[in-house]
Amino acid sequence: MFESRLVRFVVAIDIGTEYTSFAHSLKHSFSQSTVIFEQWEGQEQGIVKSPAIVEYNDDYSSIIKWGTPVLQQLKSTSDDSEDTEFPREICTFQVFNNDNEDIWLPPELSKKKLISDYLNEIQKVVLAALQENWTGIKPSYETGTVFIVPDRWGPTNCNILSQCLLENGSLCDNKENIQFISRGKAITLNCLNENKDVLSPGDYFLNVDIDKDTINLTTRECISKDTFSEILDRMVDYKENTSIERRFLTSQGVTNEIFDQKNTNLKQIYQAQLQIQPKVESLLQKYLSSGKMTQSVDIDSIIPSLKDTVLSLTNEDLKKKLEKNKWCIELDSKIVSDLFDPLVDRLQHIIELRLTNEAEYSGKEYSVIFFVGDTFKCNYLVEKIKQMKFSSDVKICILPNSEDLVVLNGALEYVQEDYLWNVMTSLLRR
Structure with missing residues (x-):
C-alpha cells in the first residue's frame, strides 16, 4: 500500500x-x-x-x-x-x-x-x-x-x-x-474482515447504518474473497426528530423547541448537540445492564448545559415538572421500548422494501445485511433485530463495536x- x-x-x-x-x-x-x-x-x-x-x-x-x-x-x-x-x-x-x-x-x-x-x-x-x-x-x-x-x-x-x-x-x-x-468503504472493509465466511463471490450485501434522523442503506457486491464493488445503490430514509436522543428528551417533556435557535442560546445548543448522543447511549446501556426496573438520572449528568437551556425557555410547565422531580429523569423499561420499537418497525419496513424491490426489478437477492453504528450497541435493539423476519433468506450480522472503532479498524486494515x-x-x- x-x-x-x-x-x-x-x-x-x-x-x-x-x-x-x-x-x-x-x-x-x-x-x-x-x-x-x-x-x-x-x-x-x-x-x-x-x-x-x-x-x-x-x-x-x-x-x-x-x-x-x-x-x-x-x-x-x-x-x-x-x-x-x-x-x-x-x-x-x-x-x-x-x-x-x-x-x-x-x-x-x-x-x-x-x-x-x-x-x-x-x-x-x-x-x-x-x-x-x-x-x-x-x-x-x-x-x-x-x-x-x-x-x-x-x-x-x-x-x-x-x-x-x-x-x-x-x-x-x-x-x-x-x-x-x-468512511463507507472503511466500514464495509471491517464488516467483511470481521465476517470472512458469510459471503461468496457474486453475493450482494446491504450495509445499514443510522446517522441521527437518517437511516442509510447501501448495496455492494462481493467480487472475490478480498474485494468488493463500489456502491451499486444507495437508499436514504430521513425522518425529522426521530433520533434516539431526541425521542428520549421528548419522552421527558423536553420538546424540540430546546433546539430552536430563535428561543435558545446558540452556544448552548451546539454544546448540547455534541454531547447528547454519546451520553444518552451510555445512559441506556448502563440502565439495561443494571437489571433495575427503574433508574433516576440527574439531568445535568446527561448534558451540563441542559438545565440552563430549559430555564431559558418560556415553557413554564416543563420547568415546573423538572423542578418537581428535582431535575431528575426517570428511566424504565416502558421508556426503552417506546424509544426503540418505532425504530425497529421503521428498519423492518425499509429493509423489506429494499429486498422486495431489488428482487422484483433487478433480480438481486441479498445474502447478508450488516448493521453498523453506535445505535446497534443497545442490547434491547440487538435482540429485536435478531428476531426480524424478511421475505428472503438473508443472514443478519450486527457489528458489536462502535462506529468509530469500525471506521478506524477498517482504515488500518485497508493499508495492511x-x-x-x-x-x-x-x-x-x-
Whole structure:
C-alpha cells in the first residue's frame, strides 16, 4: 500500500465534519498492535473522538483552543450571556460537507488555513502518542498516514489535507505515504474482515447504518474473497426528530423547541448537540445492564448545559415538572421500548422494501445485511433485530463495536496488504 519500504507504522485519522479520532499500529501486525487514542484534552478516559471545533485569536493568526476545551468555554461564558451567535472566532467543520459547496468563512480565514491550522494541532497529539507507544520512532518517514474522509468529499478537500500534512512535515514528508479512504468503504472493509465466511463471490450485501434522523442503506457486491464493488445503490430514509436522543428528551417533556435557535442560546445548543448522543447511549446501556426496573438520572449528568437551556425557555410547565422531580429523569423499561420499537418497525419496513424491490426489478437477492453504528450497541435493539423476519433468506450480522472503532479498524486494515488496493478506486464514485 505504501511504496516506501521504510514505513513501519500506520496512522488512521478520521477527519469528520463533527468529530475527529485516530488510531495507529505496526504496518504488518495490525491485529496485535492497534492502539485507539482515548486521551483527548478535557474528556473522560475512553472517549475516542474529539469535537471538530476551533477558536482563533482576534486576527485569526493562530488557534488558541480546539476540541472539548472550546465547548467548556462556551458553557462557562453562556451562563451570563444573552448572545444568540457564536463568537466569530469560533469555527466548526460542518461547513466542509461537500467539496464545492459555497461556505461562509471570516475574510481573514481561508478554507485551506482552517484545515491546515486544525490539522497541525491534531498532528501534535498524534506525534506525542506515537512517540509514547513506539520507542525510537522517526515519524516523518517511518509512518504512513491514511485519512478517513466523509463519503461526500472529493479531490479538493483531500488535496488540501495532503498539502497541509506535507507542508508541516513532522508526521509525513512524502506524498506517497498518504492515502485516503471514505468512511463507507472503511466500514464495509471491517464488516467483511470481521465476517470472512458469510459471503461468496457474486453475493450482494446491504450495509445499514443510522446517522441521527437518517437511516442509510447501501448495496455492494462481493467480487472475490478480498474485494468488493463500489456502491451499486444507495437508499436514504430521513425522518425529522426521530433520533434516539431526541425521542428520549421528548419522552421527558423536553420538546424540540430546546433546539430552536430563535428561543435558545446558540452556544448552548451546539454544546448540547455534541454531547447528547454519546451520553444518552451510555445512559441506556448502563440502565439495561443494571437489571433495575427503574433508574433516576440527574439531568445535568446527561448534558451540563441542559438545565440552563430549559430555564431559558418560556415553557413554564416543563420547568415546573423538572423542578418537581428535582431535575431528575426517570428511566424504565416502558421508556426503552417506546424509544426503540418505532425504530425497529421503521428498519423492518425499509429493509423489506429494499429486498422486495431489488428482487422484483433487478433480480438481486441479498445474502447478508450488516448493521453498523453506535445505535446497534443497545442490547434491547440487538435482540429485536435478531428476531426480524424478511421475505428472503438473508443472514443478519450486527457489528458489536462502535462506529468509530469500525471506521478506524477498517482504515488500518485497508493499508495492511497490497491486495486491498482493490477496494479503493475513485473517491468520486460511490
